[in-house]
Amino acid sequence: MSTQYATFHLAGHLFGVEVRRVQEVLTEQPRTPAPLAPRAVAGLINLRGQVVTALDLRRRLGMPDREEGKVAMNVVVRAAEEVWSLLVDSIGGVIEAADATFEPPPDTLSGPIRELIRGAYKLDDALLLVLDVDKALEIEGAVAAA
Amino acid sequence: MDDMDEIVQEFLVESYENLDQLDSDLVALEQEPGSRELLASVFRTIHTIKGTSGFLAFSRLESVAHVGENLLARLRDGQLVMTPVTTDVLLRMVDTIRALLSSIEASHSEDGVEVAEVVAAIRAVLDGEQPVLPPAAGAGAEVPAEEPAPAAPAVEVAAPVEEAPAPAGPPADKPAAPAGEKASAVEASIRVDVELLESLVRQAGELVLARNQILQRAGALRDEDLTRACHRLNLVASEMQETVMRTRMQAIDHLWSKLPRVVRDLGNMLGRKIKLEMEGGDTELDRTLLEAVKDPLTHIVRNAVDHGIESPEVRRAAGKNEVGTLKLRAAHEGGQVVVEIRDDGKGIDPAVIGAKAVEKGLVTAAKLESLTPNDVLQFLFLPGFSTAAKVTNVSGRGVGMDVVKTNIERIGGSVDVESVVGHGTVWRLRIPLTLAIVPALTVECAGQRYAMPQVNLLELVSLDTERMSKAIEDVGGAKVYRLRGALLPLIRLEEALELKRPAEAEMPTNLVIAVLECDGRRFGLVVDRVLDTEEIVVKPLSGVLKAIGSYAGATILGDGRVSLILDVQSLARRTMRSDGIEHAAAAAAATTAATGEGQRLLVVGLGDNRRVAIPLDVVTRLEEFKTESIERVGRREVVRYRGEILPLVRLSHHLGGGSRGARSAGEVDAVPGVVYSARGRSVAIVVDEIVDIVAGQDARSDIDDAGLVGSAVIRDRVTELLDVRAAILAADPNFFTEQAQNELAEASKRLGV
Numbered sequence: 001m002s003t004q005y006a007t008f009h010l011a012g013h014l015f016g017v018e019v020r021r022v023q024e025v026l027t028e029q030p031r032t033p034a035p036l037a038p039r040a041v042a043g044l045i046n047l048r049g050q051v052v053t054a055l056d057l058r059r060r061l062g063m064p065d066r067e068e069g070k071v072a073m074n075v076v077v078r079a080a081e082e083v084w085s086l087l088v089d090s091i092g093g094v095i096e097a098a099d100a101t102f103e104p105p106p107d108t109l110s111g112p113i114r115e116l117i118r119g120a121y122k123l124d125d126a127l128l129l130v131l132d133v134d135k136a137l138e139i140e141g142a143v144a145a146a
Numbered sequence: 147m148d149d150m151d152e153i154v155q156e157f158l159v160e161s162y163e164n165l166d167q168l169d170s171d172l173v174a175l176e177q178e179p180g181s182r183e184l185l186a187s188v189f190r191t192i193h194t195i196k197g198t199s200g201f202l203a204f205s206r207l208e209s210v211a212h213v214g215e216n217l218l219a220r221l222r223d224g225q226l227v228m229t230p231v232t233t234d235v236l237l238r239m240v241d242t243i244r245a246l247l248s249s250i251e252a253s254h255s256e257d258g259v260e261v262a263e264v265v266a267a268i269r270a271v272l273d274g275e276q277p278v279l280p281p282a283a284g285a286g287a288e289v290p291a292e293e294p295a296p297a298a299p300a301v302e303v304a305a306p307v308e309e310a311p312a313p314a315g316p317p318a319d320k321p322a323a324p325a326g327e328k329a330s331a332v333e334a335s336i337r338v339d340v341e342l343l344e345s346l347v348r349q350a351g352e353l354v355l356a357r358n359q360i361l362q363r364a365g366a367l368r369d370e371d372l373t374r375a376c377h378r379l380n381l382v383a384s385e386m387q388e389t390v391m392r393t394r395m396q397a398i399d400h401l402w403s404k405l406p407r408v409v410r411d412l413g414n415m416l417g418r419k420i421k422l423e424m425e426g427g428d429t430e431l432d433r434t435l436l437e438a439v440k441d442p443l444t445h446i447v448r449n450a451v452d453h454g455i456e457s458p459e460v461r462r463a464a465g466k467n468e469v470g471t472l473k474l475r476a477a478h479e480g481g482q483v484v485v486e487i488r489d490d491g492k493g494i495d496p497a498v499i500g501a502k503a504v505e506k507g508l509v510t511a512a513k514l515e516s517l518t519p520n521d522v523l524q525f526l527f528l529p530g531f532s533t534a535a536k537v538t539n540v541s542g543r544g545v546g547m548d549v550v551k552t553n554i555e556r557i558g559g560s561v562d563v564e565s566v567v568g569h570g571t572v573w574r575l576r577i578p579l580t581l582a583i584v585p586a587l588t589v590e591c592a593g594q595r596y597a598m599p600q601v602n603l604l605e606l607v608s609l610d611t612e613r614m615s616k617a618i619e620d621v622g623g624a625k626v627y628r629l630r631g632a633l634l635p636l637i638r639l640e641e642a643l644e645l646k647r648p649a650e651a652e653m654p655t656n657l658v659i660a661v662l663e664c665d666g667r668r669f670g671l672v673v674d675r676v677l678d679t680e681e682i683v684v685k686p687l688s689g690v691l692k693a694i695g696s697y698a699g700a701t702i703l704g705d706g707r708v709s710l711i712l713d714v715q716s717l718a719r720r721t722m723r724s725d726g727i728e729h730a731a732a733a734a735a736a737t738t739a740a741t742g743e744g745q746r747l748l749v750v751g752l753g754d755n756r757r758v759a760i761p762l763d764v765v766t767r768l769e770e771f772k773t774e775s776i777e778r779v780g781r782r783e784v785v786r787y788r789g790e791i792l793p794l795v796r797l798s799h800h801l802g803g804g805s806r807g808a809r810s811a812g813e814v815d816a817v818p819g820v821v822y823s824a825r826g827r828s829v830a831i832v833v834d835e836i837v838d839i840v841a842g843q844d845a846r847s848d849i850d851d852a853g854l855v856g857s858a859v860i861r862d863r864v865t866e867l868l869d870v871r872a873a874i875l876a877a878d879p880n881f882f883t884e885q886a887q888n889e890l891a892e893a894s895k896r897l898g899v
Contacts, residue, residue: 032594041691
């Protein structure tokens with residue numbers, strides 16, 4: 001058995017989100033900042049008339065900010081009743097990962113990443129970290145303070 | 147008269163529909179003469195028509211329906227059996243009824259339709275005789291007059307028939323809209339699935355957005371043809387939007403029509419005598435909003451009957467008319483619909499509410515002290531707050547005013563309450579006309595654009611930096627702008643949203659104050675620039691942004707960028723203490739003399755270098771009174787102010803000190819003063835000098851002098867805290883009593899004002 005993941009890169013790591021959760025992938029979009037919002041909320045984008053909240057995954061995962069001038073790609077995902085855009089460094093392909101290679105989060109990971117990762121697939125050339133989308137989108141006061 | 151027309155129209159529409167059914171039922175009856183079900187259905191239809199026509203005084207219609215009903219009753223009860231003759235007679239009856247309806251629709255009268263023959267024929271059947279039916283072909287007047295056979299030569303047959311129903315007729319929002327060539331009532335109104343309307347409205351909203359974007363782009367292109375096309379698009383889109391909106395509008399009467407019964411039944415049950423008055427029932431509202439308002443409105447009305455209006459004995463004892471009045475009023479007001487529910491009952495006692503709030507742990511007794519009565523009433527809207535001493539089956543079922551408030555706020559409305567003990571209570575619901583499209587003002591602040599609903603906007607004041615530094619008084623953290631003499635508390639959007647300006651950005655040389663009103667309070671929102679007014683479609687926000695509470699939604703502006711919509715109400719609430727400046731209640735003076743935490747004080751100077759502080763929330767306006775407008779009436783002084791006569795007190799006299807230095811009142815042309823208004827009455831307190839406005843201080847000693855409640859150190863100076871109530875009473879001993887009004891009126895008469 002295997003599962004399909006849409007993959008993307010973030011600060012040198014390879015991440016994956018289940019393909020069925022991904023609505024589309026977009027290049028950099030103009031964002032309207034949302035003052036007073038938690039730090040990880042990167043603003044709002046216009047997705048063909050729909051207002052979508054963008055989440056800066058680097059910030060959400062406690063990684064250093066993207067270098068000045070580097071564009072962010074949008075991975076648009078469906079959550080319970082909302083549509084969100086995850087800001088990532090670059091987009092990878094769709095990977096079919098064999099369930100047998102799945103493991104719980106490796107011990108080497110710590111901090112927010114560990115909390116928001118469901119586990120990892122040992123691919124031949126890399127480790128595919130599976131993002132827990134729903135958990136990542138639960139941003140409340142804790143992250144706001146971060 | 148219009149109401150009557152509407153009833154008649156509804157009756158016509160309903161009857162036409164029923165008659166169509168009747169035709170097929172009667173025909174089916176012939177096949178199945180014994181079907182009680184069919185007979186009962188036919189009977190009901192005719193019965194309804196008879197009843198309504200009697201009520202509307204259409205006597206011919208009634209007489210036909212009446213005999214028809216008799217016949218149908220016999221058939222239904224099995225006393226007569228359907229025969230083809232009976233069917234004929236009944237069908238003829240249906241034709242006659244239809245002819246009568248057409249006549250009523252066309253000329254509002256039944257004249258011209260003969261009914262005697264049909265009535266006689268039905269009677270004959272009832273009496274077991276052979277009816278004499280007029281030949282159907284000759285019954286021109288009895289056949290619906292919809293198709294006057296064109297007696298035109300054959301060659302012209304192809305010419306369009308004038309009477310043909312226009313397929314592109316305007317979507318009639320009311321059945322009663324016979325425009326020129328009137329389509330029959332059935333054609334003029336159709337039933338449409340609400341879902342269909344909703345999606346039309348949504349699409350119209352999107353169309354408006356797309357139009358905005360196109361207009362913006364086209365403006366830059368300077369292409370004449372494109373510009374013309376855009377103009378047309380603009381017009382059509384606006385009109386379409388308006389029309390589509392109208393399809394969803396319904397008169398608030400639809401809700402109100404149920405209330406007389408509610409009030410009557412409840413009143414009887416509780417032994418109250420109540421007169422229900424309704425005004426503005428034709429005010430229209432988006433139907434989804436109407437639906438959302440239904441329960442809150444009913445709840446408030448029940449509440450007014452249960453808790454507001456007293457029993458006749460109590461009312462008599464209080465010298466009131468034993469019949470209580472409950473008045474509903476609806477009206478359009480600045481793009482909103484305001485619905486008022488006013489009773490002349492016992493009112494709500496802030497003391498009782500306050501005590502209850504303390505008991506429930508909603509507020510500490512100390513904090514309560516510093517609240518105005520109006521603030522105290524707001525506890526009614528807190529979850530779990532119910533003042534009913536015992537739970538009755540009328541109200542106090544745990545569904546309280548908090549639910550009312552939540553429901554009304556959910557649709558972008560607001561609810562507030564005012565009450566005077568012994569005189570009654572007014573609940574006021576403010577409801578937006580529609581949710582889908584809102585006229586908004588777009589502003590810029592720190593490089594970002596924000597939209598805010600225009601409903602709240604009163605005016606815009608533009609200030610350059612130089613004037614700004616003078617006009618905005620920034621003391622102790624409380625910023626105020628003096629707008630034509632009235633104090634306007636200010637909120638800087640930049641601070642409220644914690645916006646950061648890029649380091650290299652220049653500070654604006656010009657600021658704009660948007661004067662907003664919300665919940666009856668005014669305040670100024672300071673922004674960098676006003677950009678435009680635009681119609682915006684409100685889009686929902688994700689939960690995490692909604693939770694911030696500063697945004698009412700988002701929208702997409704003409705250039706395709708997203709813009710946040712400011713929640714003016716919560717901005718005001720978050721940034722200001724709830725007692726605004728133009729917002730002081732009568733007894734406030736008594737309770738607010740003690741400074742509460744964060745309370746703002748107006749510091750005034752008196753002679754001998756004295757400083758006195760007055761709570762800002764009892765200051766309605768700051769004024770300069772011309773010395774010549776001050777006059778003596780008996781032993782008291784009054785001042786002419788805005789066409790009124792206000793009782794006046796000189797604070798320096800009241801507090802037993804001399805006026806400043808050697809200057810006597812005669813030497814100055816004008817003196818500064820504070821106007822305090824409550825319940826339509828005002829007094830003026832004259833001081834020597836207005837010094838400052840400061841945030842509340844807690845340092846307080848017990849030095850207590852006549853007319854003062856204590857003192858505090860404000861800005862390194864000992865400042866006395868004025869006992870406002872005493873000062874007001876010094877100006878007008880009857881300010882808090884009934885007689886005052888009369889006395890003032892008399893004084894006015896004497897002075898010829």
